[in-house]
Amino acid sequence: MNKLLALAFVALLSAGCASNATGVGYYWQSVTGHLKLMQAARPVDDWLADEAAPTKLKERLEKARRIRQFAVSALALPDNASYHRYADLNRRAAVYNVVAAPALSLKLETWCFPVAGCVGYRGYFLESDAQAFADSLNNELEVAVYPVQAYSTLGWTNWAGGDPLLNTFINYPEGELARIVFHELAHQVVYVQNDTAFNESFATTVERLGGALWLAQSSAQTSADYATFDTRRRAFRALTHSTRERLQDIYTDPVLDDATKAQQKALAMADFRQRYAALKAGWNGYAGYDPFVAQANNATFAAQAAYDEWVPAFEALFEREGRDFARFYDAVRALADRPKEERLAALRVLAPSVVITADKDHP
Structure with a gap:
């Protein structure tokens, strides 16, 4: 299969095809949005060698590369293609999630997808699309749209370059940058369909444990800032x-x-x-x-x-x-x-x- 088509197929699976989805339009924005993100990514080494790249960005990418190495050597996280490339999306978030719950309940509405299973959110690459979907939901529900700085493809796209570092989080405080990388890599270790709390709590645990270890070997100023x-x-x-x-x-x-x-x-x-x-x-x-x-x-x-x-x-x-x-x-x-x-x-x-x-x- 053509690599571009294969990547589109993976993105489509990740986007989902449940009966409570809204149809082809949702799948299309998922596929095209992910493809644009992947196509915008270049190897970190290319950015570091680019004379036009800002010095501050190069410093952050060097830091991210050390964090990525630490993830493997100290945390036993996957040593694969993810987070060895960087993309500037020219927006403040990787995706925008829509969540909804009844007026007298903390039970999230769920949407079901073939790869991710049933999850309590629905993601869009454009904030306007997310808001439009939120506005379309039953007005008896309490709804919110919030930005997400990173997401995981669960290792499905490592053959195509893997999940990239993004402008949406590369300038975070050093400890937070490390935690994001550790969190998203943890999703590639274990992911259970239809159990968002299990998946996210596990990844959050890895990010916290790993973040503490990273800061323990960082400078005093870095630790104090964090x-x-x-x-x-x-x-x-x-x-x-x-x-x-x-x-x-x-x-x-x-x-x-x-x-x-x-x-x-x-x-x-x-x-x-x-x-x-x-x-x-x-x-x-x-x-x-x-x-x-x-x-x-x-x-x-x-x-x-x-x-x-x-x-x-x-x-x-x-x-x-x-x-x-x-x-x-x-x-x-x-x-x-x-x-x-x-x-x-x-x-x-x-x-x-x-x-x-x-x-x-x-x-």
């Missing part, structure tokens, strides 16, 4: 976590009628925004979480939950496996091979205090 960034993120995640738990308690309370739930939800959301304002007051003008807060609703809270729901369980598993990444991955693969209910039961044993929110009712 500590400021990460302290804010941890505080914000703690705030959103407590708000999710409060909302979940409201939505699942068998005593409350829908009107009362709606009233209590409004109070919880108002409290969330007040607490965020108090947090932000101590951040010296940093406003990075303003976009999330501005559109915060059930969909955004549920989508965020998928990224850290099972992290405590995976961290416990990593410790159980002697902090050995290869053994840890084998243990995760063994979990992935089990039926979903058995898999979740095993994770609960590893972290019994975890409370399921966004994914608890998914099939």
Whole structure:
């Protein structure tokens, strides 16, 4: 098969063909968007040799190359074609995701695709297309559109050059750049259809563990800069976590009628925004979480939950496996091979205090 056609076929599979998709238009934007991204990518060595390339970009690409080597040598992540090329997409995000949830539930709407399985989001390469789809959804749903700086093709395109580094994240703080690369490579290690929380929590665990190791061998200034960034993120995640738990308690309370739930939800959301304002007051003008807060609703809270729901369980598993990444991955693969209910039961044993929110009712 012609390589370009084969790549288009892979992109089409990743885009999906479920009955709740909107048709050929969605597939076409997925195929063409991914092809444009791949075609824009050039080997890192070419960028470094290009006299016209900005010095700052070359410095970041050198850093990214060392991060990529570290991913293999220290974290046992795949040694393949991914993240050895770079592309400037001339936009702020790789894709834009649409998420939706009912007004009194943290259960995400799902869309099903042949390769990715059923996931709680739907991605578009153009923000206008994402917004148009969001606007088309049932007005009883709470909907959000948010930018995504990187995505994984799960290793399916390594034969064609692999997932590239992108302008959408190359200038992130060094620790965050490392975490993104580690996270996306982790998806190539283990990926389970129809279990977004498992997949994202595993990748988040790898990014956190790997990020800590990377920073431990970095300069004191790099570590200090990242500590400021990460302290804010941890505080914000703690705030959103407590708000999710409060909302979940409201939505699942068998005593409350829908009107009362709606009233209590409004109070919880108002409290969330007040607490965020108090947090932000101590951040010296940093406003990075303003976009999330501005559109915060059930969909955004549920989508965020998928990224850290099972992290405590995976961290416990990593410790159980002697902090050995290869053994840890084998243990995760063994979990992935089990039926979903058995898999979740095993994770609960590893972290019994975890409370399921966004994914608890998914099939």
